[in-house]
Amino acid sequence: MSSNDWTPYNNRIEFEFADFIFRRNQMSATGIDTLLDLWAASLLKHQDSPPFADHGDLYQTIDATPLGDVPWEHFTTAYNGERPNGEVPPWMDTEYEVWWRNPHTVICNMLENPDFDGEIDYAPMREFESNGERRFENFFSGDWVWEQAVSIFFIVEYSLLTHFSG
DSSP: OOTTOOTTSSSHHHHHHHIIIIIISOOOHHHHHHHHHHHHHHHGGGTOOOSOSSHHHHHHHHHTSOOOSOOOEEEEEEOOSOOOSSSOOGGGTOEEEEEEOOHHHHHHHHHHOGGGTTTOOOOOOOEEOTTSOEEOOSGGGSHHHHHHHHHHHHHHHHHHHHHHHO
16 A cells, blocks of 8 residues: 555545544534534635535545454343342343454554554553552553563463473
């Protein structure tokens, strides 16, 4: 893919606009329409138009953005635990549809993406405030990540010890 290929966007400006409005600003559909109407009005004298006609046009373009080879999968589930005597809360009788992508494949695609090169810190960490209280800032400051790293360390250490000692 060429560095000038912004598919399905026509150019970098359209991509940056969509990213800013939808992801970073999380602007409402009404807000998007108002902004695009104002933009269109300012471009009338140049006989030009904004990159998107309205929020629907923007959403369709975002939905058409290639995200790698990770297909969506889904399953349905429902509560099957104990039920209270008497009135049953509606959520206990509702069937829920869960949509997901394979996390392993998503992570592999992220790690293969050159845009993330040098942007990811792979080391687990434990941070503390000056009063000694533990600070949880992101995923890598959590206990689970720390435990995974420690268990991988011991597996690698055991593997090396058995390989070189025997």
